[in-house]
Amino acid sequence: xxxxITDPIAIWLAVEPVDMRRGIDGLSMIAQEALGKVPCSGVSxxxxxxxxxxxxxx
Numbered sequence: 591x592x593x594x595i596t597d598p599i600a601i602w603l604a605v606e607p608v609d610m611r612r613g614i615d616g617l618s619m620i621a622q623e624a625l626g627k628v629p630c631s632g633v634s635x636x637x638x639x640x641x642x643x644x645x646x647x648x
Contacts, residue, residue, distance in 0.1 A: 599632040607640040617648045 602625060608617065621627050621635045635648045 601634045601636065602627055604635060604637045607642075608637045608646075610637075610639045610644055610646060614648060617646065621648055 602621075604620070604625060606624070608620060612620075617635075617637055620637070625635065627633050627635060637646050637648070638644065
């Protein structure tokens with residue numbers, strides 16, 4: 591699919607739990623503010639919920 595990162599430069603794991611109801615825009619904002627990483631720059635960022643049983647990637 592066009593627009594998807596097929597070979598990320600790096601994969602970052604956010605260890606602080608996030609609200610899984612957030613969409614792609616909310617998670618991208620967290621990535622930019624807290625981690626200082628821009629999701630469109632070729633990196634993949636993985637978030638987890640409080641229990642640690644779900645993950646979501648940006």
